[in-house]
Amino acid sequence: MRTGIIYTDTIVHLAPEKFAADVPYQVVIVSLDGEGAGRLTARIAGDNVVIGDRVREVEGRDGIPVFQKSA
Amino acid sequence: MRQVAVIGAGKTPFGAFPDKDLRTLAVEAAHKSLANAQVDTGTIEAFYLGNFAGPGFTGQNHLAPYISTALGMIGIPSTRYEAACASSGAAFFEACLGIASGMYDMVMVAGVEKMTCQPTPRVTEILAGAGDCSTEVRAGSTFPSLFAMVARRHMYQYGTTRAHLSSVAVKNHENGVLNPDAQMRKVITLEQAMNARPIAEPLNLYDCSLISDGAAAVILCAADRAHEFSAKPVKVLGVGQSSDYMALDQKPDITTFSAVKGAAQKAYAMAGLGPKDIQFAELHDCFTIAEIVAMEDLGFVERGRGGFFSAEGGTRRVGPMPINASGGLKSKGHPVGATGVAQICDIVQQLRGEAGERQLERHSIGLAQNLGGSGASCVVTILGRD
Numbered sequence: 001m002r003t004g005i006i007y008t009d010t011i012v013h014l015a016p017e018k019f020a021a022d023v024p025y026q027v028v029i030v031s032l033d034g035e036g037a038g039r040l041t042a043r044i045a046g047d048n049v050v051i052g053d054r055v056r057e058v059e060g061r062d063g064i065p066v067f068q069k070s071a
Numbered sequence: 072m073r074q075v076a077v078i079g080a081g082k083t084p085f086g087a088f089p090d091k092d093l094r095t096l097a098v099e100a101a102h103k104s105l106a107n108a109q110v111d112t113g114t115i116e117a118f119y120l121g122n123f124a125g126p127g128f129t130g131q132n133h134l135a136p137y138i139s140t141a142l143g144m145i146g147i148p149s150t151r152y153e154a155a156c157a158s159s160g161a162a163f164f165e166a167c168l169g170i171a172s173g174m175y176d177m178v179m180v181a182g183v184e185k186m187t188c189q190p191t192p193r194v195t196e197i198l199a200g201a202g203d204c205s206t207e208v209r210a211g212s213t214f215p216s217l218f219a220m221v222a223r224r225h226m227y228q229y230g231t232t233r234a235h236l237s238s239v240a241v242k243n244h245e246n247g248v249l250n251p252d253a254q255m256r257k258v259i260t261l262e263q264a265m266n267a268r269p270i271a272e273p274l275n276l277y278d279c280s281l282i283s284d285g286a287a288a289v290i291l292c293a294a295d296r297a298h299e300f301s302a303k304p305v306k307v308l309g310v311g312q313s314s315d316y317m318a319l320d321q322k323p324d325i326t327t328f329s330a331v332k333g334a335a336q337k338a339y340a341m342a343g344l345g346p347k348d349i350q351f352a353e354l355h356d357c358f359t360i361a362e363i364v365a366m367e368d369l370g371f372v373e374r375g376r377g378g379f380f381s382a383e384g385g386t387r388r389v390g391p392m393p394i395n396a397s398g399g400l401k402s403k404g405h406p407v408g409a410t411g412v413a414q415i416c417d418i419v420q421q422l423r424g425e426a427g428e429r430q431l432e433r434h435s436i437g438l439a440q441n442l443g444g445s446g447a448s449c450v451v452t453i454l455g456r457d
Contacts, residue, residue: 008227008325010219011272012211016196019211024269027211029220029320039320041207051227064210 079108085404121159157443160411160450235378247398254404311337346370
C-alpha cells in the first residue's frame with residue numbers, strides 16, 4: 001500500500017447527499033512517496049491529520065483512496 | 072485588431088427569486104443593457120451566453136437561442152459558453168474576439184444562473200461538478216472543501232490567519248450594504264465572521280459566497296463606432312483568458328493559480344499596463360481565500376501578503392487598492408454563470424461615476440478577474456474610461 005505526507009487538508013461539514021452520513025469527514029491531498037509519484041486526493045480514516053503528518057494507505061471503499069496516520 | 076468598447080450594461084438584482092425562471096432573469100438583464108446602450112435588438116449581430124449549469128439546475132438545455140429568441144433576436148449566431156464560474160467571462164472573451172476580428176460591430180454578452188430552485192445538498196453536488204469528478208470529487212471534495220485546502224496550505228506557507236480570511240468577508244459586506252442590487256445587505260463584525268458555523272474547515276459560512284439567482288448583460292461595440300451610440304463608452308484595454316489543471320492535486324503549488332497569472336499577463340500586455348496602474352478591481356471572491364490568492368496572482372501585493380494587506384484595510388473603498396466595492400460574490404451574490412459579466416457591469420458603473428454611495432475616488436482604470444473551478448479557467452479584463 002502507498003505511503004506519503006499530508007500536503008493539505010480540510011474537514012467537510014456540508015456534503016452532497018451521498019456523503020451526508022460521513023459528515024464530518026477529512027479530505028486530504030497526500031504527496032506520495034517515490035520519485036514522480038505525485039499527489040493524490042484521499043479520505044482519512046481514524047484520527048485527523050495535519051500538514052506534514054506521515055500517512056499510509058488502508059483499504060478503501062467504492063474506489064475511494066483512504067489513508068491513515070502512520071503509527 | 073479593432074478596439075472593443077462597452078456601451079451598455081444591465082443586471083438584475085441578485086437573490087432568491089422563486090417567481091422568476093432562468094429565461095425571465097436573462098431577458099430582464101438583456102433589456103436593461105439595451106436600454107442602457109440606447110440601442111435595439113435589431114443592431115445586435117451575435118449573442119454570447121455564459122451559463123454554468125442551467126441544464127443541471129433547471130433541466131433546460133440549448134440555452135442561448137432559448138434566451139435570444141425570447142428577446143426577438145432571430146437568425147443571429149447564439150451560443151452558450153461554459154467555463155464553470157468563469158462562464159460569462161469566457162463568453163465575454165469570445166465576444167471581444169468577434170468585434171476585434173472585424174466580424175461584428177455590435178454584440179450582446181449575457182450571463183445567467185438560476186440556483187435557488189434546488190435544495191442546498193443538490194446545489195453542492197452540481198457545483199462540485201466544476202472539479203474533477205473522477206478523483207477529488209469522488210473522494211468527497213465539495214467546492215468549499217477545495218478552497219478550504221487552498222486556505223489551509225496558504226496559512227501554513229505564509230502565516231495567513233483566520234482573522235485575515237474574515238477581514239475579506241467583513242469588508243465585502245461593508246460594501247454590499249451600499250449596493251441596492253446585492254443579495255445580502257448586512258454588516259457583519261469580525262467576531263461574527265470568525266465564529267460562524269464550519270462548512271469545510273478552515274472555511275466557515277462567512278467565507279463562502281452565496282447561492283443566487285441572477286443575470287447580467289453588456290453590449291459590446293467596435294470602439295471606433297461607440298460614440299455613435301454612447302456618450303460614455305468604456306474601452307476594453309486588455310483581456311486575457313488562461314487555463315490550468317482541473318484537480319488541485321495536479322497543481323505543483325495550490326497557493327497560486329497559474330491560470331490567473333496567465334490571464335493577467337495577457338491582459339496587462341494587451342493594455343500596456345501593469346498591476347500598479349490598476350486603480351480598483353472586482354475579484355472572484357467565491358471564497359475569502361480566493362480574493363487573497365487573486366490579489367497576489369494579479370501582482371497587487373507580494374506573494375503571501377494578501378491576507379495581511381486585507382486585514383490592514385488595504386482593499387477597503389478608502390484603501391490604496393479597493394477590491395469588490397460592489398460587495399463581491401460574498402455579499403452581492405454569486406449566480407455562477409452571471410458573475411463574469413456582472414463584474415464587468417460593476418467596473419463600468421464605477422468608470423462612469425455612476426456607483427452612488429460606493430463610488431470610488433480613483434476610477435479611470437479597473438480590472439475584473441473571473442475564476443472558473445478551483446483555478447482551471449480564468450478571464451482577466453482591464454477596462455478604462457474613454
